[in-house]
Each structure stands twice: as structure tokens, then as C-alpha cells.
């Protein structure tokens with residue numbers, strides 16, 4: 001498993017506004033999408049391509065196109081949905097599947113309440129989107145699910161991670177074909193399983209329930 005923390009002043013700037021409790025929901029939604037697009041640049045570095053020959057107005061040349069089978073983008077509901085548009089802008093030919101997961105507020109264990117994915121993911125490259133990697137439970141469950149269906153490699157793109165959760169993901173997925181791309185790694189998890197300093201509950205802030 002590989003971890004890549006994007007280091008770019010534009011990402012840090014947008015992340016700072018995202019963290020601010022005064023940032024209203026519509027601005028928060030736009031920022032999540034913009035951050036996703038910036039992180040997608042790193043996250044898609046390993047996207048599979050095939051060589052093609054084309055004709056420019058001047059000459060014949062070779063280039064590349066996104067390979068078949070198409071990559072699969074999997075936003076984890078709810079909060080991952082806020083990242084979807086930012087990702088499909090860069091990978092418009094990808095297929096989109098959905099996983100609905102929620103953490104129990106007491107035990108912090110994730111449960112899967114919705115799944116709409118192709119049955120067979122053999123030979124598919126998957127991109128999992130979830131803004132928050134807190135204990136890591138949701139991401140481990142989501143990636144395990146995709147690998148069990150036959151996905152060849154999985155890239156998870158998260159805006160924020162807690163070091164404890166990142167360590168748990170690394171331990172659970174050691175030796176697997178998995179890459180985690182992050183906007184930042186914060187200080188720690190608090191006793192309620194929230195990332196500190198973090199940005200609060202991404203799902204609530206995206207969809208206006210606070």
C-alpha cells in the first residue's frame with residue numbers, strides 16, 4: 001500500500017477555508033469539489049492508458065486514451081458524494097458505483113446500508129472517494145469489498161486523515177495494490193472519533209444538517 005500526501009499551497013489554502021466553522025454549506029460544497037479536482041491530479045497518476053494513433057491537422061502521431069475496462073469511481077455516501085463531480089470532471093468516461101456506509105456513533109463501527117456496484121470487478125481500477133479517514137474503519141471495509149469483487153487496484157482519495165486511522169488502513173491493507181491520496185494528515189482522533197483539528201462532520205456540513 002502506498003500513501004501520498006498532496007503538498008500544494010492551493011490545497012492548503014482551500015483546506016483552511018473548509019476547516020473554518022463559519023464557512024457556509026454552499027461554499028463548503030464548492031470547496032470539496034475543487035479540492036477533489038486538485039487531488040484527482042495526484043490520484044489518477046496510475047490510471048491505465050492504451051496507446052493510440054491519431055492524425056493531427058499536420059501529421060500522424062501517437063498518444064494515449066484511458067484504457068478499457070473503464071475505471072470505476074466509488075463515492076462513499078453520504079460525504080463522498082460531495083467529491084463525485086470534481087472527479088468525473090477529470091474522468092468523464094469512468095463508470096460510477098455507490099457504497100452507502102455509516103458509522104455507529106457509539107462503537108464507531110461502519111455498516112453498509114447501500115451498494116450499487118458491478119458484481120464483477122475483475123481487472124477494474126477503482127477510485128474510492130471519501131473526504132474523511134478517521135478511524136479508517138469505513139475505508140478498510142470499502143476497499144476490502146472492492147478487492148473481494150476482483151478489483152485489481154484501488155486508489156482512495158480523502159481530503160483529511162487522522163494518523164491513527166491511516167495506520168489502521170496501512171496495517172489492514174499491507175501488501176495489497178492500494179494507494180491512498182490525502183490532502184492532509186491532521187494531529188489526532190478525539191474520543192468521539194472526530195479528526196482534530198479536522199473540519200467537523202463533512203456529511204453534515206455538505207448537506208446543511210448543521
Ligand code: PRP
Nearest residue numbers: 078079102103133134135136137138203
Ligand atoms: C464519515 C466519513 C467517513 C467516515 C470516516 O461518514 O464521511 O465515511 O465517517 O470514519 P471512519 O474512518 O472512522 O470509518 P459518516 O459515518 O458520518 O456518514 P455520512 O457520510 O453519511 O455523514
